[in-house]
Amino acid sequence: MWSLVLSGACFGLILYASTMVGLIIAKSYRDRPRQLQSLRTGIEMLVTEIVYAATPLSVALENVSQSQAKPVAEFFALTGRGIAEFRPVRQSWATGLAYLQTSSALLWADLEALRLLGEVLGVSNREDQERHLLLACRRLEALYVNAVEEAARNERMWQFLGILIGVVVVIVIL
Amino acid sequence: MDKTLDTEWTSLLRFLPGPWREQLRDLLCFELRIRDGRPLQSVGPGGGIVHAITATSADIKHLVAAFSQSSLYAFEEELKQGYITLPGGHRVGFAGKALLDSEGKVRGLKDISGICLRVARSVLGCADRLLPALLDQCGAPYHLLVVSPPQGGKTTLLRDIARQVSDGGKRVCIVDERSEIAGCYQGRPQLDVGMFTDVLDGCPKAQGMLMALRALSPEVLVTDEIGRTEDVLAIEEALNAGVRVLATAHGANLQEVTKRPQIRDLMERQLFQRIIILSNRAGPGTVEFVGAPLISR
Known part of the structure; x- marks a missing residue:
């Protein structure tokens, strides 16, 4: 009797775990385009702050962070705080990217597209800054299109695949 | 200390x-x-x-x-x-x-x-002794030119005169082309330039003086280091509008300053009613002369 209850509980746990894994993977496919879009909007706002208003980076990044949702908002805020504390831009930008790596659905390629911007941010005149920022926007746009396609292909699949794998595992054990 | x-x-x-x-x-x-x-x-x-x-x-x-x-x-x-x-x-x-x-x-x-x-620092009160000679019976400043060599303290003195005139209730506008008078950071004066003072920061002098006349309706216009033809034209415009002008010029003495034709022209037409000459003789801000200009034609 007890062994039946125990094995039932184990199977339930396996099903729950696999379903959750499937849902988490599906969510990451759903979140990635949204976060890429948010990053692109943030960079576009940075163009306005830098090119038209000539706002210093720390303030510009703080302003941008206030208009975006987490985790992108936190990325801009972290970077801005680092610069305000006189840390080099490259280092502050890397701190922000490290945060995105652990707290967002973004992939290595997405972060790599941003990493290049950290090398040139703030070091040249407005015209040159605009060129680099718009280039980053174009890269993010291409990644966004790709992320939307992947989400359409994989999100729904992973929602079912999780539970399906759980069921298969339970059947194999039985 | x-x-x-x-x-x-x-x-x-x-x-x-x-x-x-x-x-x-x-x-x-x-x-x-x-x-x-x-x-x-x-x-x-x-x-x-x-x-x-x-x-x-x-x-x-x-x-x-x-x-x-x-x-x-x-x-x-x-x-x-x-x-x-x-x-x-x-x-x-x-x-x-x-x-x-x-x-x-x-x-x-x-x-x-x-x-x-x-390091920027105001010397509050450095114009105290000079002020009575610089104001007319109504308390408005005479048209003033402060002359001194570099590091002689002319901007510091001009800032304190502007502050005191402004705190006395006059509408003062500073056209601060090189951000030296008000020391603006992101458009806000970092040094005390008076209660009723507006600052056009980083604005070319001549253009700024005309902008101020049209937009800010000042009673007193303050600017640093005049010397170009367009500066003289803008000062004339201000004088015609009934605005008092306080300005500075580089030079060890009046003779040196009036070697520049633009300033010589202003002096010959007696547009400046008061002149202050500073030197470094006993440290920055040593006053060599205060009064009405005496210049031979």
Whole structure:
């Protein structure tokens, strides 16, 4: 009797775990385009702050962070705080990217597209800054299109695949 | 100890590389010069000091990033003039390789190898003794020209006159082309220029004076280092509008200043009713002459 209850509980746990894994993977496919879009909007706002208003980076990044949702908002805020504390831009930008790596659905390629911007941010005149920022926007746009396609292909699949794998595992054990 | 200078210097320490801060914490200086590969040099109330700190390229890079808040684009216009203004109105001048545009005008600096940090401080009350001679019966200032050699204290004196006239209830407008009078940072005066003072910061003098006349309706216009033809035309415009003008000019004495035809023209037409001549004879701000101008035609 007890062994039946125990094995039932184990199977339930396996099903729950696999379903959750499937849902988490599906969510990451759903979140990635949204976060890429948010990053692109943030960079576009940075163009306005830098090119038209000539706002210093720390303030510009703080302003941008206030208009975006987490985790992108936190990325801009972290970077801005680092610069305000006189840390080099490259280092502050890397701190922000490290945060995105652990707290967002973004992939290595997405972060790599941003990493290049950290090398040139703030070091040249407005015209040159605009060129680099718009280039980053174009890269993010291409990644966004790709992320939307992947989400359409994989999100729904992973929602079912999780539970399906759980069921298969339970059947194999039985 | 000069408390003002001490406070201003403390506020600047945060910009310096970490290892320097401890050594320079108790320094009292008006000016700190930092050159790549050479020892730091400061000028304070006790004279010049050469420090046992040698600046490296990395130090210079750190300082440029710190002073510009890692945002060189935000100081593009100022960098064309070779300096940027810090919070508090302090001035950082740069030496390096000039970048020229297609017309041969400087559009910025690169390979920065030298930095001159000048500590801004108001000397509140430095115009106290002179003020009675500068105001008419209604309490409005006469048209005034302050003449002094570089580092002679003319901007400091002009700032205090502007402050006192403004606090006396007059609408004062400062056209501060090089951010030296009000020491503006992000458009806000960092030095006390009076209660009723508006500042056009970073604005070319002649253009700024006309803008102020049209837009701000001042009773008193204040500007630094006049000398170009367009400055003279703008001053005439202000005089015709009934606005009092307070200005400065570089020169050791009146003869030297009036060698410049534009200023000579203003003097000959007696447009300035009061002249102050300063020198460094007994330190910055030594008053050599105050009164109505005496100039032979």
